Amino acid sequence: MTRILIVDDNARVRAALRVCLKMKEDWVVCGEAENGDAAIELVRTVKPDVVLLDYAMPVMNGLEAARIMSGLAPECSILMYTMFATPQLSELAAAAGVRAVLSKDVNGIGAVMEAIEAVASRSATGCESEALRPRFDARDRASTELK
Numbered sequence: 001m002t003r004i005l006i007v008d009d010n011a012r013v014r015a016a017l018r019v020c021l022k023m024k025e026d027w028v029v030c031g032e033a034e035n036g037d038a039a040i041e042l043v044r045t046v047k048p049d050v051v052l053l054d055y056a057m058p059v060m061n062g063l064e065a066a067r068i069m070s071g072l073a074p075e076c077s078i079l080m081y082t083m084f085a086t087p088q089l090s091e092l093a094a095a096a097g098v099r100a101v102l103s104k105d106v107n108g109i110g111a112v113m114e115a116i117e118a119v120a121s122r123s124a125t126g127c128e129s130e131a132l133r134p135r136f137d138a139r140d141r142a143s144t145e146l147k
Contacts, residue, residue: 002120003030005048007039007065008081009057017052017081020109027116034058036065043069048076050116053098055082055089063096070097077119081112 004021006029008014014032021027030046033039036053037060043051051069055062066078078098082089085103093101100115 002027002050002116003046003048004028004116005031005033005039005042005046005051007033007036007051007057007062008054009034010054013054017109017112020113021116024113036060036062036068039065040068040072043073043076047073050119051076051078052112052116053078053080055080055084055093062098063092066093066096066098079112079115079119 002024004027006014006017006021008017011034014034018029018032021029030048031042033042035057039051039053040060042048053062053066062080062082066080069076069078074097080089080093080098080101081104082101083104085101085106090101099119102111102115
């Protein structure tokens, strides 16, 4: 069972993600937060396998939260899902412990589900997946593999 924490300041985005993620029988949404500070508390208490994290949020942004979460739960895979996906953000996110940055504009929910599957599979097999490799469009906004 893969435990997923959804972190986004937009309640509609959280609700849409929750509905899509619940379609996978072996995934469970173990919590939701509207900012990075609340997400950190949930990481401490619900111990997710994957955090699906927005970047731009009030109180504490996704980068700041990812830095703290990575120290608290290094076994947890952090995926950033944002409107602001750029190669520059991807570099900063990698340094903060984020496994991949996914663009809400370019990638869509299918790519999010593939990325979650990839990090869950990698935990089990140790192999990297194509779902976490770079995907850019003409505007340089995309999904970028992070170490």
